[in-house]
Amino acid sequence: MTNLIEIKGVRHAYRTADGPLPVLDGLELAVPEGGFVAVVGPSGCGKSTLTKLVAGLLRPDEGEVWLHGERVTSPRSTVGMAFQNPVMLEWRTILQNVVLPLEIVPNKMTKAQRQERARYLLELVGLAGFEDKRPSELSGGMRQRASLCRALVHSPEVLILDEPFGALDAFTREDLWQIMHQVKEKEPFTGVLITHDLRESIFLADEVVVLSGRPARTQYTLDVSLPGPRSIDQLFTTEAGEMLHDLRHQIEIAQGRAPADAAG
Amino acid sequence: MAYVPASLSKPRPGAGQRLAARLTSRAVLAPIAAVIVFLLLWEALVWLNGWPDYVMASPSDLPPAYAQYWTLFLVMGWQTLWRTVVGLIVAVIFGVLVGMVMGFSRTMRDALYPLLVGFNAIPKATVVPIVALLFVGQHDFNTVLIAFMISFFPIAVSVSIGLSTLEPEYRDILRSLGASQTTIFWKIALPKTLPEFFGALKVAVTLAFIGTNLMEIVSPHGRGLGALFDSGKTNSDYPLMFAVLIALAFLGIVLYYIVVALEKIFAGWAERPQG
Numbered sequence: 400m401t402n403l404i405e406i407k408g409v410r411h412a413y414r415t416a417d418g419p420l421p422v423l424d425g426l427e428l429a430v431p432e433g434g435f436v437a438v439v440g441p442s443g444c445g446k447s448t449l450t451k452l453v454a455g456l457l458r459p460d461e462g463e464v465w466l467h468g469e470r471v472t473s474p475r476s477t478v479g480m481a482f483q484n485p486v487m488l489e490w491r492t493i494l495q496n497v498v499l500p501l502e503i504v505p506n507k508m509t510k511a512q513r514q515e516r517a518r519y520l521l522e523l524v525g526l527a528g529f530e531d532k533r534p535s536e537l538s539g540g541m542r543q544r545a546s547l548c549r550a551l552v553h554s555p556e557v558l559i560l561d562e563p564f565g566a567l568d569a570f571t572r573e574d575l576w577q578i579m580h581q582v583k584e585k586e587p588f589t590g591v592l593i594t595h596d597l598r599e600s601i602f603l604a605d606e607v608v609v610l611s612g613r614p615a616r617t618q619y620t621l622d623v624s625l626p627g628p629r630s631i632d633q634l635f636t637t638e639a640g641e642m643l644h645d646l647r648h649q650i651e652i653a654q655g656r657a658p659a660d661a662a663g
Numbered sequence: 664m665a666y667v668p669a670s671l672s673k674p675r676p677g678a679g680q681r682l683a684a685r686l687t688s689r690a691v692l693a694p695i696a697a698v699i700v701f702l703l704l705w706e707a708l709v710w711l712n713g714w715p716d717y718v719m720a721s722p723s724d725l726p727p728a729y730a731q732y733w734t735l736f737l738v739m740g741w742q743t744l745w746r747t748v749v750g751l752i753v754a755v756i757f758g759v760l761v762g763m764v765m766g767f768s769r770t771m772r773d774a775l776y777p778l779l780v781g782f783n784a785i786p787k788a789t790v791v792p793i794v795a796l797l798f799v800g801q802h803d804f805n806t807v808l809i810a811f812m813i814s815f816f817p818i819a820v821s822v823s824i825g826l827s828t829l830e831p832e833y834r835d836i837l838r839s840l841g842a843s844q845t846t847i848f849w850k851i852a853l854p855k856t857l858p859e860f861f862g863a864l865k866v867a868v869t870l871a872f873i874g875t876n877l878m879e880i881v882s883p884h885g886r887g888l889g890a891l892f893d894s895g896k897t898n899s900d901y902p903l904m905f906a907v908l909i910a911l912a913f914l915g916i917v918l919y920y921i922v923v924a925l926e927k928i929f930a931g932w933a934e935r936p937q938g
Binding site for chain 2: 451454455473474475478480482486490499500502533535
């Protein structure tokens, strides 16, 4: 299998009033086509910078970002993004919000076809019947589901999720995890998930990458060996418990609270 | 029996009933009642103090004044109205352009703010004679110019604030799709700024009236309600002066509600249901 996303030796620093602030220092990441990688790490370690690099919104100071065998130097429409803030346009209906990327990305779809595609996705995430509502009439979880549809509507090769479920309550979050699996089955994509929820990372991803504290480099990689199809119950198995424990330990190393062991 | 909310079990009203309901609703009756109370208090104030006309006219003096000069009110009211509206339109165009420049460029924002604030701090009454001398005889142009100068400031500031406080995620969503700056402006920045823009426009409407009338009163070219006010003053026709003031207030209210209607159409989404 070829790697759809490849990040090689990326270094990046933000220019601040107090001089350069290095955030990434030797980041390595490879995601195979159809793969789903979760990136976890201490807060402020540069996880969101990583998403901007993959989306082409930011060019690294050093190193390379490759997408589908092409070097990323500017934004490209084969990427879909969803953030912690659902970023709904309040003046548009839910349907119009989901259609938005199709109005920008070059395509030959008619207006009716665009709306049909949006309706199909909204139904997939359980939002059928809410097409003509305004974002302010929906709950946080529903807005996030709509935001997911918008990220997927133009059938991107890569879906970048930057803590999309971070602001939701625990049960709504678990609902959305399951919806993510259903969506991926119907609408295959290659995913990068930024999160600080370890349970979320092993439930959704097939590989979890732990970043070190700032400036971040790739510290640890875990293959998630949960047999599919996944259910919330699997999070309570011994295997899952061991993986979570392992990841927790790595986070502590990243935070500088535990010494890096030779075996890790 | 199952619980049915009262609002659902009632039959839907017809168009006539809805209009009647609208006209007797709180939104219409409350302001009318307030105006009536205001007029009564004014009448009582003049009556209790036993003030003659030349100290202060009372509301009951106004209908004769309107009846006597009613063609003048129509002609001059129209002159005031169109020049105010033209000044306002120029202010909107100029204010939005300046606001865009300042909203998108930090450098321009830093550069232009002191200039704008300084300009706005100058009392426009002092600018009137300068403008009148500069463009002598160009009455319509002068009046529109003052109306524009006094009213573009809040529009420029609100548009620049609206654009510069756009959350980066909104920009990123479109930029990551390869959208141009122009597309980002039309699809996101402009609609998101509309509520602030209309808030500023409500202020600008009343300011533009002040500008028009300043020019009409100070510069003696005999046009507009300001000139009618001035002739009332010259002829010691006090009821006429008060009648002009009320006519101005009326025009101001009409323009204000036109802006409110436009706001409902273009930025109605920003209004959240209360309760």
